[in-house]
Amino acid sequence: MLGTGPIPELLPVVPALPFAAALLVALVGPKYLQGRSHALSVAAAAGSFLISAVLFVELLGQNAESRVIHLTLWRWIASGGFETHVGFLFDPLSAVMCLVVTGVGFLIHVYSIGYMKDDPSYFRFFSYLSLFLGSMPVLVLADNFLLLFVGWEGVGLCSYLLIGFWYEKSSASAAGLKAFLVNRIGDAGFLLGLAGLAAVFGTLDFGAIHKAVDTNASVTPWFAGTSMTVRDCFASPLGLGITVGTAITLALFFGATGKSAQVPLYVWLPDAMEGPTPVSALIHAATMVTAGVYLLARAHFLFALTPVTLAVVLGVGTLTAVIAASIAVVQRDIKRVLAYSTVSQLGFMFAAAGTGAFTAAIFHLVTHAFFKALLFLGAGSVMHALDNETDLFRMGGLSKKLRVTSLTFLVGAAALVGLPPFAGFFSKDEILFRVISTTNPSAPWLPQACYAVLLVTSALTAFYTARMVFLAFYGTSRVDSHVAAHVHESPPMMTLPLAALALLAFVGGALGVSGVLGVRLHAPDFVGRFLEPVLGATSQHADSEGAELVSMAAVVGIALVAIALAYFLYVRHLDAPAKIADAFSGAYRALSRKLYVDEVYDWIVVRPVGWLSRLGSGVDRYLVDGIVNATGVVAHGFSWLLGRLQNGDLQLYGLVIGIGIAVILFSVLVR
Amino acid sequence: MVPLTHVLVFGAVLFLIGLVGFLSRRNFLTLFMSVEIMLNAVNVNLIGFSRSLGDTAGQVFAVFVITVAAAEVAVGLAILILMYRSRGRVLVQDWRALRDN
Numbered sequence: 001m002l003g004t005g006p007i008p009e010l011l012p013v014v015p016a017l018p019f020a021a022a023l024l025v026a027l028v029g030p031k032y033l034q035g036r037s038h039a040l041s042v043a044a045a046a047g048s049f050l051i052s053a054v055l056f057v058e059l060l061g062q063n064a065e066s067r068v069i070h071l072t073l074w075r076w077i078a079s080g081g082f083e084t085h086v087g088f089l090f091d092p093l094s095a096v097m098c099l100v101v102t103g104v105g106f107l108i109h110v111y112s113i114g115y116m117k118d119d120p121s122y123f124r125f126f127s128y129l130s131l132f133l134g135s136m137p138v139l140v141l142a143d144n145f146l147l148l149f150v151g152w153e154g155v156g157l158c159s160y161l162l163i164g165f166w167y168e169k170s171s172a173s174a175a176g177l178k179a180f181l182v183n184r185i186g187d188a189g190f191l192l193g194l195a196g197l198a199a200v201f202g203t204l205d206f207g208a209i210h211k212a213v214d215t216n217a218s219v220t221p222w223f224a225g226t227s228m229t230v231r232d233c234f235a236s237p238l239g240l241g242i243t244v245g246t247a248i249t250l251a252l253f254f255g256a257t258g259k260s261a262q263v264p265l266y267v268w269l270p271d272a273m274e275g276p277t278p279v280s281a282l283i284h285a286a287t288m289v290t291a292g293v294y295l296l297a298r299a300h301f302l303f304a305l306t307p308v309t310l311a312v313v314l315g316v317g318t319l320t321a322v323i324a325a326s327i328a329v330v331q332r333d334i335k336r337v338l339a340y341s342t343v344s345q346l347g348f349m350f351a352a353a354g355t356g357a358f359t360a361a362i363f364h365l366v367t368h369a370f371f372k373a374l375l376f377l378g379a380g381s382v383m384h385a386l387d388n389e390t391d392l393f394r395m396g397g398l399s400k401k402l403r404v405t406s407l408t409f410l411v412g413a414a415a416l417v418g419l420p421p422f423a424g425f426f427s428k429d430e431i432l433f434r435v436i437s438t439t440n441p442s443a444p445w446l447p448q449a450c451y452a453v454l455l456v457t458s459a460l461t462a463f464y465t466a467r468m469v470f471l472a473f474y475g476t477s478r479v480d481s482h483v484a485a486h487v488h489e490s491p492p493m494m495t496l497p498l499a500a501l502a503l504l505a506f507v508g509g510a511l512g513v514s515g516v517l518g519v520r521l522h523a524p525d526f527v528g529r530f531l532e533p534v535l536g537a538t539s540q541h542a543d544s545e546g547a548e549l550v551s552m553a554a555v556v557g558i559a560l561v562a563i564a565l566a567y568f569l570y571v572r573h574l575d576a577p578a579k580i581a582d583a584f585s586g587a588y589r590a591l592s593r594k595l596y597v598d599e600v601y602d603w604i605v606v607r608p609v610g611w612l613s614r615l616g617s618g619v620d621r622y623l624v625d626g627i628v629n630a631t632g633v634v635a636h637g638f639s640w641l642l643g644r645l646q647n648g649d650l651q652l653y654g655l656v657i658g659i660g661i662a663v664i665l666f667s668v669l670v671r
Numbered sequence: 672m673v674p675l676t677h678v679l680v681f682g683a684v685l686f687l688i689g690l691v692g693f694l695s696r697r698n699f700l701t702l703f704m705s706v707e708i709m710l711n712a713v714n715v716n717l718i719g720f721s722r723s724l725g726d727t728a729g730q731v732f733a734v735f736v737i738t739v740a741a742a743e744v745a746v747g748l749a750i751l752i753l754m755y756r757s758r759g760r761v762l763v764q765d766w767r768a769l770r771d772n
Contacts, residue, residue, distance in 0.1 A: 648770025650702075650763055651694050658690060 007058050008071040011088040014051050014098065015137040017044040022130035029123025037123035038113045041130040045109045048133065049102035056095050065533055067092055070143060070207075077146075081202050089143035089206065093534045096362060096527070097140035097294055100369045104286045105133045107497040111377050112278040114493035115384060125165060125276065132158035136287055140294060145194050145204040148295070152190070152259065155288045156183050162283060163275040175271040182268040186258015193251030197302075200233055200244070206298065213301045234305050242308075249302050249309040252295065253316075260292025261343045262350055263320045267598055269343055273335040277380030280335060285342050285376050286369035293349045293365050297358040300535055304356060311443040314354025314435070318450040318457075321347030323595065325460035329467070330581075330591040333390045334379045337468050341416065342372055344457065348431050351450060357434035358535045363512040363527045364427035370508045371415035371424055374501035378409035381490045381498065382472060387483050392468060397477035401487045404495040406473045408502035413469045415505040417462045417559050425556075426509035428458065432555060433548050455558065462559035466566035475571045678719030686712035699754065699761040703747055710740050 021044035029037045059067045072087035090098070109129060116125050135158055139151025157180075164176025194204060199222040201209050212219060213230050220227045221244070224236070234245025242250075256262070261269035272284045283289070296303060296313070303310055321344045328340035345368050352361035383390060385402055399406035415422035418429065436451040477484060489495065512527035569576050581588040590596065645656070689712060692705030714733040721729025755761050 646770060648767030650766055654690075655694055658694070 007055065008069050010051050010055060011069065011071045011090055011141060012073065014048050014055075014102070014141065015134045017047045017051075018130040018132075018134035018137075020044065022127050022134060025123055025127040025130060029127060033123055035122060037126045038109070041126040041133075042106070042109045042113065044130055045102065045106040045133055048137065049099075049106045052095070052098045052102045052137075055090050056099060059090065059092065059095055064529075067533055072143070082198060084144055084146050084204055086147060087143040088141040090141060091534050092530045092532075093294075093297060093362065094140050096366060096531065098137055100366050101136045101140060101287045102133070104369050104373050104501070105136070105282060107500055108278050108282040108286075108373060108377070109133075111281075111380070111494050111497040112276075114491045115278055115380055116276060121165070125162075128158055128161045128165070129278075129282070132162070132283060132288070136291075139291055143206055145197060145206070145299075148298070149190065149194065152255075152291060152295075153187070155283070155291065156180065156187070156259070159183075159272070159283050159288055162279040163272045165275055165279065169274070172274040175268075175274040179268040179272050182265050183258045186255045186265050189251045189253075189258070190255025193248050193255060196244070196248035196251060200230075200248070210301050213305065231305065243306070245302070245306045246308045249299070249306045250312065252299060252302070253309060253313055256292030256295050256350075257316065258292075259295075260289050260346050260350070261320075262292070262346065263316055263323065266320060266324065266343045267601060270336055270339040270594070273333070273339050277335065277376060277383060280339070281373045281376035281380070284339065285372040289342065289346060290349070290365045290369065293346070293353060293361050296350070296353045297362050297535060300353075300356075300358045303353070307440055307442040310354050310356060311440050311446055312354070314351050314440070314446060314450055315443075317347045317350025317352075317354055318435075318453050319347070320344070321351065321457045322453050322460070325457045325464065327591055327594050328464040329460060330588060331464075332392055334382065334392050334395075334468060334472060335376070335390055337392070337464055338372070338375055338379060341375075341461070341464065342368075344461065345372065345416070347457075348428060348454070351454060352431040352434055354450075355434045355438035355440075355447065357431065357438070359512075359528050359531050360427065360430040360434050360514075362531060362535070364424075364431055366511070366527065367415065367423035367427040367505070367508045370501055371412040371422075371505040374408060374412035374498065374505050375416065377494070377498055377501065378405050378412060381405040381494055382409075384490050384494070385487050386479060389479070389483065392471040394478050394480065395472040396475045396479065397473070398479075398487070399473040402473075402489050404489060404498060408495075408498040409473065410469065411502040411505050413465045415509075417465050417563070418458060418555060419559065420556065421506075421509065423505050423507070423509035426513055429552050429555060430512070430514055432458070433551050436551060437547070455554065458555055459558045459562045462562035463566050466563040467570050470566055470570040475574065672722075675719055675723040678715060678722075682712045682715040682719065685709075685715060697762050697764070699751055699763050699766070702763060703744065703751070707740060707744070710736060 018041070021040040025033060025037050025040050033040070055069060059069060062068075069090035070087065072085045074086055075083065076086045077084045109126075112125065112129065116122055119125060132155060135151050135154025137151070139148055139155060142148040142151055160176045160180040163179050164173045167173045167176075197209065198204055200219055201212055202219070203209065211217070216229045216231050218227045218229050219233055221233050221236075224233070228236075234243060234248075236244045238244050238247050258265045269284060269289065273280055275284070303313070324340040324343035324347060328337050328344065331337045331340060345364070349361040349364050349368070352358070352364060379390075382395065382398060382402065382405060385398070385405075386395065389395065411422065415424035418424045432451065432454055435447055435454060438447045440446055479487065512525055514525040514528050569580075593599075645652070686709050689705045689708030689710075692708065693702055696702055696705065714736055717729040717733045717736070721727060721733075751761055754765070758765050
């Protein structure tokens with residue numbers, strides 16, 4: 001289904017522009033551009049965003065049911081019955097993702113001009129940033145799983161490069177390495193899932209697989225040798241009580257847990273805060289880490305067939321949300337609070353996906369991209385003002401001096417807490433209500449339990465967010481005196497993106513007012529209706545309006561209580577938190593040491609792998625190399641022995657020849 | 672007519688004499704002569720088979736061997752004379768210097 005005119009041909013330009021900018025900046029940046037390196041990158045980001053917007057408008061102009069712009073570029077792999085193309089797909093889901101990625105990306109590019117000013121590797125930063133902004137559209141615009149995986153690895157590489165951007169700092173390069181390696185573990189699952197899909201369907205094309213699932217077409221999977229329908233194939237047992245469909249979707253979800261920092265692979269994201277703050281905002285809050293949610297939404301038709309996997313997704317998302325939120329409560333580093341908050345919010349998205357409410361997950365992804373990017377950039381602005389201070393207990397009272405930053409940060413915080421009418425309220429409320437009103441045949445008790453845990457999590461969210469805001473911007477100043485003397489608001493290059501994101505975080509929620517509020521306020525659910533052709537209808541629960549309102553009120557009420565508590569503890573009685581920490585020293589220490597997860601992983605994974613690799617290296621060095629060297633030594637010895645024979649004694653040669661001929665003749669004639 | 676067996680035994684004895692001479696003597700000229708004896712032992716065999724099979728090819732072959740042997744002796748004697756000029760003797764152990772290290 002091709003659009004008219006040159007529109008489909010615009011699709012590859014979206015990633016191509018930043019790629020070109022990345023290459024140019026890398027090539028001519030160090031010599032000619034230097035301090036002007038941002039020009040190319042920012043222009044490319046703006047271009048990508050504009051093209052995405054043009055494509056979006058084109059999409060809106062089409063019939064709601066047939067909103068697809070598809071372009072196949074060339075055949076990539078053809079091997080036996082398996083074929084993959086390089087092609088781009090612009091449907092409502094890709095459109096939303098692409099707009100968020102390029103839009104927020106553009107704002108963060110602008111912000112970086114101010115934030116990274118005077119960095120000695122200015123050009124390198126913008127080259128990497130553009131590389132990321134090219135890879136991410138490849139991920140979201142790919143029309144098949146394999147090309148998606150290419151983008152997936154591309155953004156992973158950029159994440160590694162940018163976390164370790166200040167590689168002179170050993171903690172930064174270690175954090176980059178950790179992010180890369182942990183992501184590899186998830187990617188192994190992703191690849192297994194892709195192999196499973198290819199083996200069942202013989203293709204990795206989204207459209208083809210979706211069609212096969214919808215029509216329950218007959219396929220010839222690898223394990224059967226005969227053809228069977230998709231549903232039968234997915235229900236075939238694979239052992240250990242796991243069916244084929246469950247195994248494939250679980251493998252895909254495992255890949256998502258790596259990229260999107262979910263239990264058990266979330267440990268890399270907090271460390272990723274070693275990177276420059278705009279990177280944390282762009283890659284580790286707004287865009288890349290949501291790739292896992294996008295993957296689930298993209299493959300929702302597979303997940304819909306496997307209730308067991310959905311239950312796992314719901315459980316893992318909820319668990320991640322509550323663990324990360326409780327760790328965030330005791331963090332002293334403003335960026336780490338935000339990092340754990342991101343992990344926690346991603347948990348909310350996965351919980352939504354686990355109930356099959358992919359629209360709610362994507363909607364929360366969008367609003368989260370706005371307000372979390374805003375919070376990170378605000379934190380960056382604070383650090384900019386305070387000589388890179390990140391310790392919340394050495395801030396305080398900044399709202400008077402940093403007016404724009406504190407105001408926009410407040411908007412972002414309100415959105416994160418989920419106070420009406422800020423963006424987070426609508427998306428988070430929708431998720432919570434989806435969780436309580438869902439039923440999962442494989443684990444009937446799970447949704448209720450998860451709802452309770454998520455309620456606690458939203459209370460924790462409100463508490464740590466309020467704590468962060470109060471510690472940084474209100475109360476008495478605890479800033480070092482020599483730093484306090486020159487606290488200053490950031491340049492407009494940084495405050496303008498803040499203002500733009502604050503506006504989005506303020507009104508973004510209006511895009512997707514659904515459920516009872518949508519009915520009562522007569523607000524059109526733009527996001528839900530726009531995504532409907534891809535992700536299915538968002539059913540209206542007319543009969544449960546009361547329950548939804550109660551749930552909403554409960555969430556907001558709990559949040560307000562938590563904020564009041566934070567105000568009491570961190571503004572009124574600043575000595576109280578220390579006393580509480582003393583009273584519950586065990587719990588406090590466990591939380592502030594991040595529940596010892598890193599230590600446990602160190603013991604059960606890192607060290608055994610270290611032992612194994614030392615063993616392997618020993619085997620290689622002494623056994624394998626020994627055999628190889630022994631071959632050489634033996635050959636050398638033999639040649640020495642034979643060399644002794646060749647001593648120039650003509651008659652010895654003659655004797656040997658004679659004996660040789662005699663032996664040959666004897667063996668030929670006598671036998 | 673001489674039976675083939677006699678001819679072959681004669682050839683074998685002649686060959687062995689040549690072989691033993693080649694392996695045991697020290698003088699290079701004697702070695703040369705031993706090699707010639709072995710060649711001619713082969714010639715005897717060729718002619719013996721040629722006669723008993725009634726095929727003249729063997730005799731033609733013997734003539735070829737004699738021709739080649741003559742050429743070989745010409746080269747060999749030239750080397751021998753050079754050897755004598757440089758060393759003053761033609762003992763086989765002096766040739767060890769030509770070995771491949």
